[in-house]
Amino acid sequence: MGPWLDSLTVWLTVNPQWLAAAVFIVACVECLAIAGLIVPGTVLLFAIAVLAGSGALSLGETLLLGFLGGLFGDVLSYFLGRHFHQNIRRLPGLRHHPEWINGAESYFQRYGIVSLLVGRFIGPLRPMLPMVAGMFDMPFPRFFAVSLLAGAGWSVAYLLPGWATGAAIRLPLPEGFWPQAGLVVGSIAVLLGLSINSSLRGHRQTTALIASLSLVILGGLFIGYPHLGAIDQGLMALVQEHRSPALDEVAVMLTQVGDFKNMLVISAALTILLLVTRQWRHLIFAASTLLITALANTGTKLLFARMRPDVLTEPLTSYSMPSGHSSGSFALFLTLAVLAGRGQPTRMRLTWLLLGCLPAAAIAMSRVYLGAHWPTDVLTGAVLAACVCAASLAVSQRQTPLNPMPAKVWWQVLPVLVALIGFFALWNVPRTLLRYAY
Numbered sequence: 001m002g003p004w005l006d007s008l009t010v011w012l013t014v015n016p017q018w019l020a021a022a023v024f025i026v027a028c029v030e031c032l033a034i035a036g037l038i039v040p041g042t043v044l045l046f047a048i049a050v051l052a053g054s055g056a057l058s059l060g061e062t063l064l065l066g067f068l069g070g071l072f073g074d075v076l077s078y079f080l081g082r083h084f085h086q087n088i089r090r091l092p093g094l095r096h097h098p099e100w101i102n103g104a105e106s107y108f109q110r111y112g113i114v115s116l117l118v119g120r121f122i123g124p125l126r127p128m129l130p131m132v133a134g135m136f137d138m139p140f141p142r143f144f145a146v147s148l149l150a151g152a153g154w155s156v157a158y159l160l161p162g163w164a165t166g167a168a169i170r171l172p173l174p175e176g177f178w179p180q181a182g183l184v185v186g187s188i189a190v191l192l193g194l195s196i197n198s199s200l201r202g203h204r205q206t207t208a209l210i211a212s213l214s215l216v217i218l219g220g221l222f223i224g225y226p227h228l229g230a231i232d233q234g235l236m237a238l239v240q241e242h243r244s245p246a247l248d249e250v251a252v253m254l255t256q257v258g259d260f261k262n263m264l265v266i267s268a269a270l271t272i273l274l275l276v277t278r279q280w281r282h283l284i285f286a287a288s289t290l291l292i293t294a295l296a297n298t299g300t301k302l303l304f305a306r307m308r309p310d311v312l313t314e315p316l317t318s319y320s321m322p323s324g325h326s327s328g329s330f331a332l333f334l335t336l337a338v339l340a341g342r343g344q345p346t347r348m349r350l351t352w353l354l355l356g357c358l359p360a361a362a363i364a365m366s367r368v369y370l371g372a373h374w375p376t377d378v379l380t381g382a383v384l385a386a387c388v389c390a391a392s393l394a395v396s397q398r399q400t401p402l403n404p405m406p407a408k409v410w411w412q413v414l415p416v417l418v419a420l421i422g423f424f425a426l427w428n429v430p431r432t433l434l435r436y437a438y
Contacts, residue, residue, distance in 0.1 A: 023065040184376075290331050306320045
């Protein structure tokens with residue numbers, strides 16, 4: 001598809017007025033039943049997002065168009081399945097490839113609503129699950145609510161990297177930015193690649209390997225952050241250029257969730273619920289991950305005593321590295337993702353980890369957006385949390401794997417955590433906005 005993709009990108013470069021429509025249409029096709037399996041939408045989305053980031057569209061516009069396009073594709077697929085039911089198998093494409101729908105059908109029957117949330121991030125399942133949900137007459141309000149949630153995370157995960165790449169290419173970045181960015185991205189890519197490969201192969205020491213690799217990268221960040229000034233300055237300039245009142249409010253809501261006191265309350269609620277429900281091994285794993293991450297973050301922050309950026313009119317007085325918001329949010333959401341994936345196939349566990357990283361990454365990026373932390377601060381916090389979480393899991397499963405938590409426990413845990421997160425996100429937003437004025 002190389003020449004065809006080149007022709008499309010060249011045409012959109014010459015006709016940028018069609019770029020918004022292109023983002024919407026490609027996102028829709030990527031999530032549309034059958035078509036999403038045939039058209040290489042992921043590659044197209046990245047290429048179009050790069051063009052959008054070059055100055056044609058703002059980040060908010062790009063994410064919104066991708067979200068709406070994907071949601072429209074979901075709804076079309078749902079009603080397609082609801083109209084044809086089992087006769088859908090006679091349609092062109094599915095008649096010759098029954099495996100396309102059989103896999104999605106068995107996945108939906110096994111995991112229900114969760115399949116729509118997780119399957120949105122699994123290529124072959126993404127365009128087929130909404131149609132299968134319609135085939136099985138899932139109530140539309142329930143389907144739509146799940147699609148809203150999944151689509152929001154999907155648009156960020158699939159469009160933000162491309163948009164950021166396009167914006168970075170456009171800006172006059174500091175000398176040395178790209179070599180430093182290549183080093184950092186390459187290190188994280190090696191960590192993720194080896195971790196995923198080891199997980200899929202079923203190696204017994206996978207969690208220990210992840211902890212070890214994370215520790216190596218963490219050490220490199222602690223030692224090398226003075227030499228990563230170009231990437232810090234470049235990304236900070238890129239982010240600050242796109243600040244707006246609307247995005248400021250969203251960033252403040254996110255950053256309030258990751259505040260130390262709020263994260264302490266949420267973490268305490270989780271550990272108390274695990275204690276009350278007598279999930280002893282899960283409690284030990286969660287408590288050790290959250291507590292050790294908090295202590296390690298505080299200790300290393302005092303040890304390295306890195307000063308914060310001077311973006312804010314009144315910069316924060318505490319030290320900067322690693323970001324407590326980043327380490328705390330990643331520790332919490334990775335813990336939840338690990339517990340959710342117990343007893344499930346490897347690909348499902350990896351998908352839960354991806355889903356856990358999305359809200360944590362949003363909280364972490366809000367700190368860079370608001371000018372409270374350097375990019376390497378939040379990256380160091382994330383790697384610290386991943387290292388502690390993997391090490392805690394390895395110790396917890398040294399003799400026997402952690403069992404899945406009963407569904408009744410999740411029905412107690414999730415409503416409490418969601419309520420707390422929602423409360424902290426919405427509490428005192430106007431006053432907090434003044435604190436992060438620039």
